[in-house]
Amino acid sequence: MSYQEKNITASLVALIIVLAAFYSRVSTMYLGGRFDGPEGLILLGKTGLVLIGVSILAVIAATIVLSIVYATITGDAKPSEVVDERDRLIERRGAQISDIATGFGFIGAMVALVSGMAAVPVFFIIALSFFGGELIAGHAKLTTYRLSL
């Protein structure tokens, strides 16, 4: 497993955990009426900022932990951290896939808004589309690596 593959795997694991935790917590808050009223949108904004911060920290932590676990299992104390032109190509393709998936999610959110859905669930859809885009892109990148494409 290359350095980039390990990073992608760590990111995927971290994002899935954060996404599950976020939607579990936020759906409870939403059903409890915490986002109702004028203070609701402020809380929603804070929740979004916390989500971004937690996601970044979780990805960093997962990358470090996976590197340690991988080094322990393989006995390779100083694994290669080479990132080459093929890694960058796969990264660019992943970014394109992520952009497309996120774009579709955003359009879906706008359609939901036009259809009369409340702002808070639409925010969840947008957040989900960002995460979904990253997950799809990560999966596509790993598949590309695994198939040696």
Next chain:
Amino acid sequence: MAEHHIENCIRRLRFDADEMTQAELARRSGVTRQTIVAIEKAKYAPSLELAFQIANVFGMPLEQVFTFTGGNENE
């Protein structure tokens, strides 16, 4: 992924170079072993710079390592 028309004889050249490992070739070319695997299988067409670097490792001219098999599509 696009179909590639660049073939190579890296596997044979590694064998001739005292069974040089893919990892060693990768290290000397400045890329990952996975990239060497993909190039050997002709599933990834390297950049011109990397192709020159690989040829350089074997001390051979580029055209003796990589061959273009696509023909002239304008014909």
